[in-house]
Amino acid sequence: MNKDDIDKAINALDKAKGEWYRERTSFPVDFSDIRRWAIGVYWPESPPKIFVNQDYAKKTRWGKIIAPREFNPFAWPVTANESNGGLDIGLIPHLRSMAGGTNDIYGTQIYIGNVITERSRVSEYKLTNTRLGQTLFVINESEWVNQDKELVRTRFSTGVRY
């Protein structure tokens, strides 16, 4: 990473830090979305009934179908531009990137009919020397809330840029 790239990256990160820079809203989550997701994840085994059987789900503590925790309500966008999620590569171009880790904090479940809104921001960053040379560790915070403004998930993703 040369000095120009570092200066540009730090400048972009300083401007972006703490500012919510992207917001998007999902389509309403359909039973079929959850059912197909669960079938796909567990294939060729049968998925847990909590994801696919409404009569069974009524008897659980949730009282209705829930989505698996890794369910992504923003999956299958028509174009990639609609799905500009995760670390914003465009914010600091010309640097190689690797995923460093993820910290998820979960709130309420995702139920049928929920509309999820996501927003993201640069939470913090650190420039340090590693065996890769000067390396940026950028923590991106991505928040999901439902239509009642209840927290569904906060994800802190660490991006390693060098």
Add this chain to the structure above:
Amino acid sequence: MVNKQLLFSDIELGQEFSDTYIASAEKVQQFLDANRTLERTEIEDGRFTSKEGASTLGLEKPILPGVMSMSIISKLITDIIAPNGKLHKLDASFRRPVFHNDSLSLSALVVDTVIEEDKGIIKLDVALENDRGEKPLQGTAVVELPIK
């Protein structure tokens, strides 16, 4: 692995849950198709789909997206706690790449059990281990299981 409902009292310190997963190129492509959020990274260097793309990062083979590794371990936890348990936190570090066709052992080790505010809280050390004995993903999870 789809289990019957576990209760807090069923869990013992040191208990380990496990599963296996083969990260085939086909599964990676399916994940990328559903999760087009990764396209910008993929367009940049092709690290998830081609040997040439991976070589730009000094890697010998294409790799799995980090969030796919998270999803794999998330499924293991879901299998342990479903249907009435709840995943509160999942914190994972990506220590090494997972390569296409790696044969992975998934594990979740119970390291703490505590009742907090009438909730049965279980703390787990989670990991993916490849057949070379390396652990590309290591982390912790906090889950809740029904007390009764």
